[in-house]
Amino acid sequence: MKKEFNYKIDKIKYKNIDQHNYFVIYGWCYALNHESFTYHVKVNGKEAFFECDAIYRYDILKSEKINDKYLKVGFFIRVDCLEKEVESFELNVNNKNSEMTLVQLNANEIHEIEDNYAIEFNIDSVIHEKEISMITSSGWAYSIDGNPVDICILDKEKEIVESTFRQEMRTDLLSQHYIEEEQRNCGYFISFKNNDKAPYYIQFKSGKDVVVKRLQTTNTSSSSGISRYVRYVNKKNIEKGLAYLKRNGVKKLIQRMHYGTYLGESDYESWLFAQRASAKTLQVQRNTKFQYSPKISILVATFNTKEEYLKEMIDTVVNQSYTNWELCIADGSTNDFVEKYVHEHYADYKDQMKFNKLDQNYGISGNTNKAFEMATGDYITVYDHDDTLELDCFFEIVKSLQEYRYDALYTDEDKLDDSTKMYNDPTLKPDFSEDLLRSHNYITHLFIVSRRIVEQVGYYNSEYDGSQDYDYIFRCIEKANAVYHIPRILYHWRMHPQSTAQNPESKMYCYDAGKRAIEAHYKRVGVDAKVELLPKPLYGMYHTTYSTKENPLVSILIPNYNHKDILKTCIDSLYQVNTYQNFEIVIIENNSTEQEVFDYYETLKKEHDNVQVVTYKGAFNYSKINNFGMKYTKGDYVLLLNNDTEVIAPTALSEMVGCILRPEVGAVGAKLLYADDTVQHAGVVIGFSGYAGHVNHGINKDDYGYMVRARINCNYSAVTAACMMVKKSVFNQVGGFDEQFVVACNDVDLCLKICKENYLIVYNAFALWHHYESKSRGYDDASQEKMWRFNKEVEKFQAKWKDVLENGDPYYNKNWNIKLGAFRLF
Secondary structure: OOOOEEEEEEEEEEEEEOOEEEEEEEEEEEEOOOOOOEEEEEEOOEEOOOEEEEEOOHHHHHHOOOOOOOOOOEEEEEEEOOOOOOOOEEEEEEOOOOEEEEEEEOHHHHHHOEEOOOEEEEEEEEEEEHHHOEEEEEEEEEEOOOOOOEEEEEOOOOOEEOEEEEEEOOHHHHHOOOOOHHHOOOEEEEEEEOOOOOOOEEEEEEOOEEEEEEOOOOEEEOOOOHHHOHHHOOHHHHHHHHHHHHHHHHHHHHHHHHHOOOOOHHHHHHHHHHHOOOHHHHHHHHOOOOOOOOOEEEEEEEOOOOHHHHHHHHHHHHOOOOOOEEEEEEEOOOOOHHHHHHHHHOHHHOOOEEEEEOOOOOHHHHHHHHHHHHOOOOEEEEOOOOOEEOOOHHHHHHHHOOOOOOOEEEEEEEEEEOOOOEEEEEEOOOOOOHHHHOOOOOOOOOEEEEHHHHHHHOOOOHHHOOOHHHHHHHHHHHHOOOEEEEEEEEEEEEEOOOOOOOOHHHHHHHHHHHHHHHHHHHHHHOOOEEEEEOOOOOOOOEEEEEOOOOOOOEEEEEEEOOOHHHHHHHHHHHHHOOOOOOEEEEEEEOOOOOHHHHHHHHHHHHHOOOEEEEEOOOOOOHHHHHHHHHOOOOOOEEEEEOOOEEEOOOOHHHHHHHHHOOOOEEEEEEEEEOOOOEEEEOOEEEOHHHOEEEOOOOOEOOOOOHHHOOOOOEEOOEOOOOEEEEEHHHHHHOOOOOOOOOOOOHHHHHHHHHHHOOOEEEEEEEEEEEEOOOOOOOOOOOOHHHHHHHHHHHHHHHHHOHHHHHHOOOOOOOOOOOOOOOOOOO
């Protein structure tokens, strides 16, 4: 018999717990003749109901040389069994020509795959760090009944071993259908001291279920730093790494290890298609009845639009899964093609499509405003005539409005290359970031506004043609009750030779209009600032310098221990490089033993009348030391500064002062570089390894970072206190540093407390410093004792900020796979 299907079963399990039993099957299958087919399941010889999710598997499309890049060959099948005793199971596939059995199990074979635990888990890695005699295991575990899972380490006597434990978000498992949304924080890291060669065990316990597995070391590291990467090492990645090394050299390979890499077109498309709503999901959405079902008006200004673009643009509106919409087209074309095409091909939608053939071309703003005049919807959005939408776009918008009626919303977007017909360059945006918007129009598409706001602010202003949407976004957001971000790629911006998306230099007037839009925004909201358009190649990016004419006193707080030369480098730069002069320096002396340091203190006090030295005599505790020193500061603004820093940009301090003077800002961070001018700090994101991590770490000074965020001002949930300016009033309002955090977590904790009081944390990319990290105290992972202390402090942090860790960092898009490093999808 001729083979009609190719397939593979990756995993099958029979779960049998508490009078609830079901099969789960993961795998892939496709018909060799590319015809459609269906799955069928039999339990005990009878047809059984089952749920099947189609999964996009780019790896299979590539390995099987399947040309249909949209085909979802993967599947996840769940079969709930009505009978408690299951004697046989079959999974079949058939089309009109043939049938094939993919799985056939008898009673004995079912028993072999039977699992009677509510606990699901996997041990991803067990790493032995020889230098510090510690073992760390990572993986994931959850209970399908929703109960918490306790994880601990047992010795050979099955006694509990002292360990440190922290959770981790596992968005990678979500995308693979292994877990549900509520289980995304199921990852774990557990570390313990390895004192002998005896076996160790890991125990998972939930309710009455207890599972114990022996730990088998998967990696042995002679350097603790290596352990951060070993879990990602496999044959495929090694081959990729060698190819990259050959093409780009050692330096670029090391940089890529630090920072990750942006995805190529085919890689990104595989991710996009995996996220895309399936036909089944779209049908469920069409049948969904919302309590609040607003009409969405989508506005398009057409001008001599190509038939291909016009059709795709309109089709992705009329086929939306949410149907309460109207499409308002204002056509300024020099011919009647668009008008005829719309009337001929979309007559069935005449009640939802409004068309106005304009008597002339009024320009982009004027034409769009004619579409605005037609709109009757509760929410209004503007759509370019050559772009496309995902078919669940309107559904996701309306779903977001059920609990709160946001005045403004925006989505993620990417670009559709018209020459290759491939999607690329995803813009996975943060939640609303005021400073990022003032640095460039990161919102762009799709921006949705309530009619109430549009009636207040008016339509597009032709004075800003080229950046008319930027000006409009500012005016809307200034009046909005809140701005909501939908973290889904729902808009595709087409790139072709005439589009700004592909040829930035084609429309330089756009960037000048953008500068004027920001300036107009500042004038309306009463902000004294200067706006500068950044030079090529950073067209469309802007640098705002906020006024410091109040010239407030800034207190610079520097803890110090020994190392006179390090401290001198820092202080010399404040006097010799820095141009902001109204400052005082408060040095907090902590247990120095070198006489030359004390001699240097005396020299400083003689040479400068704005230096004082105060002594903290207790054991090192970063939080206590800075809380102590804060009492001696006279300024309303305090720069928390490590002694191993050095001013690079003369305006670094004034940049930070300008930001901190804004009433909505609670703290400002700087861009810190290592001695080799690679990035040490350019913002902190909550969630990495269940705690937090620096993003853009290790890239070159002039590298953009994702969305150019390493080069422009934006907001983060935290910045490092190695160089952080705070309002003293806000510092006191939140209780200063939490003194339970001795070495680690203290600055991130402080920033989160500031955020909780609704102040912004600003990363200022133009406040440039060197940071010769940890020269004075040493790295936190240099010994077992320090690693242990760090892990314990992370445990405390997780307990304190459980809600933030569970919900995810608002300034970091939830689609990034936080397990893999900064700005990585997979």
